[in-house]
Amino acid sequence: MRGEASRRIRTRPRRVVAISVRAALAGQRIAWRVPQWWAALAALAAWLVLIGLTYWPAASIAHLGHIHAASASIPERPGPFVSVDCVIAMMLPVVLFNLRQVAIASLWGRRDRAMLGFLVGYSGIWITTSLLLGAGIDAVAALLDPAATIALTVIAAFAWHLSPIKRRALRACHQMVPLAPRGWQADRDCVGLGLRVGSNCVVNCWVLMSVVFTTGHHPVIMGGAMVVMVIERFGPHAFADAARALKRELAFALTAPSPAVAPLL
Amino acid sequence: MATPSNVRIRRDIWKLSEQNVWHPIILNYAKAIAQLQTLDASPFADPRSWRHLAEIHGSSIPRSQWPAGAHWNACEHGSWYFLPWHRVYLHHFEKIVRDAVKTVHGPANWALPYWNYTDPARPKVRHLPPAFRDQLLPDGSPNPLFVNLRGPTMNTTGQLGTAAVSTTTALAESVFTDPAGGGIVPGFGGGVSGRTHAGGLPGSLENTPHGSVHIGVGGVNPPGWMSRFETAGRDPIFWLHHANIDRLWAQWLRTSWHANPNDDRWLRESFEFGSGAWRTILATSDVLDSRGAPLRYRYDDEPAARARPARATRARLEAVVRRGPPEMLGATRESVALGETPTHAEIEVSPARAAALASFAGAEQPQRVYLKIENVRGEKLSAGSFHVYVNAPPQARGAELAKHLAGTISMFGVLESSQRGETHAGEGLTYSFDITDLVARLSKRKNWDPNKLRVTFAPIPDSAGQVYPGDLKVGRVSLHRG
Numbered sequence: 017m018r019g020e021a022s023r024r025i026r027t028r029p030r031r032v033v034a035i036s037v038r039a040a041l042a043g044q045r046i047a048w049r050v051p052q053w054w055a056a057l058a059a060l061a062a063w064l065v066l067i068g069l070t071y072w073p074a075a076s077i078a079h080l081g082h083i084h085a086a087s088a089s090i091p092e093r094p095g096p097f098v099s100v101d102c103v104i105a106m107m108l109p110v111v112l113f114n115l116r117q118v119a120i121a122s123l124w125g126r127r128d129r130a131m132l133g134f135l136v137g138y139s140g141i142w143i144t145t146s147l148l149l150g151a152g153i154d155a156v157a158a159l160l161d162p163a164a165t166i167a168l169t170v171i172a173a174f175a176w177h178l179s180p181i182k183r184r185a186l187r188a189c190h191q192m193v194p195l196a197p198r199g200w201q202a203d204r205d206c207v208g209l210g211l212r213v214g215s216n217c218v219v220n221c222w223v224l225m226s227v228v229f230t231t232g233h234h235p236v237i238m239g240g241a242m243v244v245m246v247i248e249r250f251g252p253h254a255f256a257d258a259a260r261a262l263k264r265e266l267a268f269a270l271t272a273p274s275p276a277v278a279p280l281l
Numbered sequence: 282m283a284t285p286s287n288v289r290i291r292r293d294i295w296k297l298s299e300q301n302v303w304h305p306i307i308l309n310y311a312k313a314i315a316q317l318q319t320l321d322a323s324p325f326a327d328p329r330s331w332r333h334l335a336e337i338h339g340s341s342i343p344r345s346q347w348p349a350g351a352h353w354n355a356c357e358h359g360s361w362y363f364l365p366w367h368r369v370y371l372h373h374f375e376k377i378v379r380d381a382v383k384t385v386h387g388p389a390n391w392a393l394p395y396w397n398y399t400d401p402a403r404p405k406v407r408h409l410p411p412a413f414r415d416q417l418l419p420d421g422s423p424n425p426l427f428v429n430l431r432g433p434t435m436n437t438t439g440q441l442g443t444a445a446v447s448t449t450t451a452l453a454e455s456v457f458t459d460p461a462g463g464g465i466v467p468g469f470g471g472g473v474s475g476r477t478h479a480g481g482l483p484g485s486l487e488n489t490p491h492g493s494v495h496i497g498v499g500g501v502n503p504p505g506w507m508s509r510f511e512t513a514g515r516d517p518i519f520w521l522h523h524a525n526i527d528r529l530w531a532q533w534l535r536t537s538w539h540a541n542p543n544d545d546r547w548l549r550e551s552f553e554f555g556s557g558a559w560r561t562i563l564a565t566s567d568v569l570d571s572r573g574a575p576l577r578y579r580y581d582d583e584p585a586a587r588a589r590p591a592r593a594t595r596a597r598l599e600a601v602v603r604r605g606p607p608e609m610l611g612a613t614r615e616s617v618a619l620g621e622t623p624t625h626a627e628i629e630v631s632p633a634r635a636a637a638l639a640s641f642a643g644a645e646q647p648q649r650v651y652l653k654i655e656n657v658r659g660e661k662l663s664a665g666s667f668h669v670y671v672n673a674p675p676q677a678r679g680a681e682l683a684k685h686l687a688g689t690i691s692m693f694g695v696l697e698s699s700q701r702g703e704t705h706a707g708e709g710l711t712y713s714f715d716i717t718d719l720v721a722r723l724s725k726r727k728n729w730d731p732n733k734l735r736v737t738f739a740p741i742p743d744s745a746g747q748v749y750p751g752d753l754k755v756g757r758v759s760l761h762r763g
Contacts, residue, residue, distance in 0.1 A: 049461060049605040120463040120606045121759070124634040180344065183703045190475075191706035194656050194756035197612040197629075250475055257546055 042269035050265055051119035051127050052112050055135070062105035066235050069098065102233060103142045106242045107217070110189075110249060111138060114213055117192050118206060130195070130206045137210025138217070145218045146225070153229045162230075169226040176223040185219035188212075189249060221245055289392035289578045291528070294410045294521055295403065296581075297394060302411045303419050306394055307426075309387035311418060314425040314517055316381040324348050328555035329377050335514030337370065337554055339697070350556030354704060356510060357552075358694055359711075360481040361458045361471040361542065364530050365565040366552050367523050372568070372576050373554040373561040374520055392578055395524035398446040398494060407440040409498070413518050426517045431507065432500025432665075432744050439744030444689050445493035445666060450714075451486040452533055457542050458484070463606025465651050465761050467713045469533055470542075476550070482713055486533075489666075491526050492691030496665035498522070501692075502749040504662065510697045528580045531571065535583075541569060607651055607763030608633055611734070619738050619753035621663050626758050628734040633762050648762060649717045652687050652736070656756025658699040658709030663751030664740030666691045671719060672728050673737045684722070688714035689741070695753065709756065734760055 046053050115131045122130035157165045176182050191213065195205040224241050231237045246254050297304040320330035326348035327333060333351070336342065340354040347353055357366035375393045382391040400406050408414075413426045414436050432439060454469035464472050467485050474481030483492070498518060499508025506512040506519075513519050533539050542548070551564040563575070572579050579585075611630040618624050654669065666689050673685040690712045701707035723729040736758050740748045 045605070117464065120465070120609065122609060123611075123631055124608050180703065184701060187703055188701060188706040191708045192656075192711075193708060194616065195612075196614055197609075197759075198614075201614065253546070253549075260545075 038270065045269040045272070046265060049268070050116070052115035052131060054128075055108050055115050055131065056112055058104055059108035062101045062108070063235070065101050066098075066105055066233075066238070069101075070235050098233070099143060099146050100139075102238065103139055103146065106228075106238055106245075107138070107142050108135075109242060110217065110245050111135075111213065113250075114138075114190075114192075114209075118195070118209065121192070121195050122202070122206075123197055126198075126202060130202065133203050133206030134210035134213075137207040137212075138214040139210075141211055141214030141218055145222060149222065149225055149229055153226055157230070166227070166230045169223065169230045173223045173227050182220055185216045186248065188216040189220060191216075220248075287577060288572050289390050290581050291392045291524055291578055292394050292581045294394040294396050295406045298410050298412065302415075305387070306391065307410075307412045308419070309382045309385065309391055310378065310394070310517070311412065311424060311426050312385040312387070313378045313381035313391075315422075316385055317377070318425060326351075328557065328559040329381070332515070334374055334377065335512070335519075338514040338519075339510030339512070341511045344703070352553050352555070354511075355552075357476070358487065358510075359471065359483045359698075360474040360476075361468075361484070361547055362474075362476065362550060362552075362565070363471045363484065363487050364527070365547075365550070365568055368527055368530075368568050368571070368576075369552045369561065369563045370554060371520065371523055371527060372563070373559075375578075376561075377555075377559060393524050394521055395528050395580065396518065396521040397525055397528070397582075398441055399448050399490065404440075407443075407446055408438075409435055409518060410521075428506055428516045428518075430500075430503075430505035430512075431498055431516070432496075432505060433747070434744045435498055435500065441494060441497040441744070442666075442741060444489075444668065444741060445497045445691075446490045447689075448486075448490060448529060450489065450688060451484070451529065452536075454485050454533075455538070457540065458547075460542075460544065461605055464711075465607050465653055465713055466649075467715070469539070470530070473544075473546070482711060486526065486529060488691055488712055489689050490529075491522075492693035493666045493689065494522055495693040496662075496691055497744065501662045501665045501743050502747070504696065508665070508693065510694060527571075528582070531580060531583060605763065607649070607761035610760045610762055612757050612759035613736075613755075617736075617738065617755040617758065619657070619659075619663060619667055619740070619751070619755060621740060621748045621750060623737050623739040625738075626736045626755070628736065628758060628760055630730075630732050630734055630760060632731075649715055650720045651713050651761040652716050653711065653713045653759045653761060654690055654755055655711045655759065656709045657690065657692070657695055657711070657753060658707075658756065659695055659751060659753035660699065661751040661753075662692050662696070662749065663753055664692070664748045665743055666741045668739045668741060669714065670737040670739065671716060672723055672730075672735050685719070685728075685737075687716045687719055687736075688712070692753070 050056075111134075115134060118130050118134045119127040153165070153169075156168070160168065191209075193205070193209055193212070195209065196202040224244060228238055228241050243255075250257070292306060294307065297306055314331060317329055317331040317334070320327045321332045322330075324342075324346055325332040325336060328350075333348075336351070336353040338356045340347075342353070344354075355366075356370075357363050371393065378393065379389070379391045383389055396406075396410065398407050409431075412424070413428075415424050416427050418424045427436070429436075451469060454467070456466070456468045457470040458468040458473055459466035460473050462468070462472065464482050466472075467482055467488075469484050469486055471484035471487055472482030495513060496504075496508050498516070499505035499513070501508065506516040507522075534541070548566040549564055551562055551567075553560070553562040555561055568576055570576075610633055611628040613626045613628055615626075617626040652669070652671065668689050669687045670682065670685040671687045673682055677685065692710075695710050698705040699707060699709050720729055738755070742748050
């Protein structure tokens with residue numbers, strides 16, 4: 017028994033090393049094949065914050081945002097923190113593909129910086145839009161009763177869905193333009209691409225976003241709007257495909273053999 | 282089950298022409314087209330009408346004027362759906378033509394011929410088949426196979442160039458597509474994309490010979506019917522050209538380690554054509570076996586009895602799939618014009634940083650080198666295709682220059698994809714070449730500098746030996762490894 021315990025104590029460091037190596041390897045593989053992984057995590061975190069703000073209004077963070085449960089009344093507009101959080105939660109999942117394209121089209125050492133540049137341009141457009149949209153909805157709400165405002169935005173969303181302008185904008189959401197490889201020009205081009213894609217995204221989705229505004233930014237409504245945007249861009253199987261891709265990436269990250277590190281495992 | 286007797290055979294148009302310029306299969310095709318053209322009354326609502334069939338590929342008719350149920354302007358290009366979409370399109374077309382052949386007293390088992398323009402032992406096959414160059418049918422009536430709007434001399438003595446019809450690069454591709462290729466690995470069949478062509482890349486086959494034959498037949502200045510998405514289907518040679526592309530897909534699969542993707546996203550995608558009694562809706566998975574229902578055809582160069590499929594080595598397939606996207610090593614800073622004379626671009630190359638990481642990637646990590654030609658845009662073509670050379674000495678010509686050839690880019694689709702609309706974002710076309718072997722050869726000859734690269738674009742004259750003033754530009758040229 018003493019020998020057994022002594023053997024276990026001697027092999028513990030090796031196990032720690034093996035686990036550490038596997039974790040580092042998995043992290044490197046994910047970063048290589050899914051460079052936009054941190055944007056996906058940021059979107060997930062933003063959703064958790066939104067849900068927290070919705071269901072724990074008495075918490076100390078409630079003063080950061082003016083979120084109410086969905087109701088027929090038009091609520092106060094969200095504050096700046098919540099506006100940014102909404103943009104991260106709803107819009108990042110829609111551009112994860114664009115981020116991956118930008119990363120792969122950049123030098124290795126610039127990949128994260130390139131994606132950030134894109135997000136600066138893209139988010140900037142959407143944050144500006146959300147401020148303007150909020151003001152616009154307020155103006156309409158002052159003239160109509162709340163139910164009519166909501167109905168108007170829903171009807172407008174359906175009508176906009178059929179318009180050729182929206183179809184052209186949807187197609188342009190997928191665009192990729194040449195990016196300079198280095199220097200300030202590379203940063204300029206990444207931000208510029210974010211602005212272009214963001215502008216088309218706004219043209220595509222602004223009416224749908226007005227539905228979100230008129231219904232109080234409730235996570236359920238926002239989630240529904242995000243689902244509509246993702247399916248519109250990537251097809252009806254988008255979420256099933258994403259789940260399969262996630263499973264595949266995790267499996268590869270954690271289990272693919274690697275002769276370079278096998279002696280350490 | 283498909284038995285040899287109920288499988289129709291698509292035949293080589295030139296072999297038929299050698300028996301008889303107006304072989305019954307060819308004559309029936311012409312008569313059937315004449316029949317379908319009688320249904321061409323605006324707004325081309327009859328799904329059997331010639332224009333309706335052509336508008337499916339591409340259409341400049343505003344959507345508000347489309348007849349009910351029309352599935353127009355739908356061609357899949359720059360996408361891994363390129364081959365299955367066109368296979369279903371050809372099947373839809375062929376069954377309508379076969380029905381028209383029956384009305385002109387032709388056989389019930391008529392099958393669309395194909396134009397094999399790549400047989401090096403028969404250089405005349407690079408000409409249009411003679412029946413497509415005659416203005417009159419044997420009975421003296423106008424020949425519907427003849428189209429004026431083609432490249433100069435194509436209706437007389439002109440022929441496609443050898444580079445335009447080459448299948449070497451396409452058939453040498455080892456994968457249909459590479460899902461982890463990051464939009465850089467072209468593969469045989471095209472990059473993974475959605476139906477909106479998001480992030481897609483044309484496969485090697487789509488670039489050459491598909492695109493180069495389109496533009497070689499249609500011409501550049503002015504671009505004829507075969508040179509434009511919107512009008513290509515109106516030229517009767519379009520269908521024989523695509524039958525050949527479809528045949529090359531079957532030929533590629535006959536190599537034992539070549540396989541179609543086993544990806545639900547590709548297999549489940551369905552394509553709809555026509556309407557009413559002439560509606561076709563089939564998924565990719567429905568059309569992978571051309572001998573089975575509902576397609577029931579094979580090409581005359583395929584064995585009559587289906588060979589037992591060779592078992593592709595699982596290890597090889599897995600090894601090809603299990604890797605990450607190649608790393609970009611450098612790119613041009615400015616756009617590059619594609620003009621009437623050769624133009625050049627320099628790329629400053631950085632050391633690969635992912636190479637060390639790639640050693641952690643998996644059991645087998647291929648280190649391939651790719652040259653990507655991005656966002657080729659323009660409104661006026663100077664040439665239909667361009668050769669792309671790497672590190673070519675300025676004075677090199679002929680065989681010496683050919684040693685530096687990375688590939689050929691065809692301009693088919695550049696004009697349309699440069700316009701912003703419902704099917705394109707205005708970003709132009711992008712191409713990619715695997716230049717691993719070229720780099721190895723250049724390194725051996727001490728003509729490879731790991732720190733910089735020079736790329737040359739040389740226009741290929743048309744069938745009349747001409748190039749033209751144009752405004753084409755390459756947005757960026759980039760080098761990738763992995």
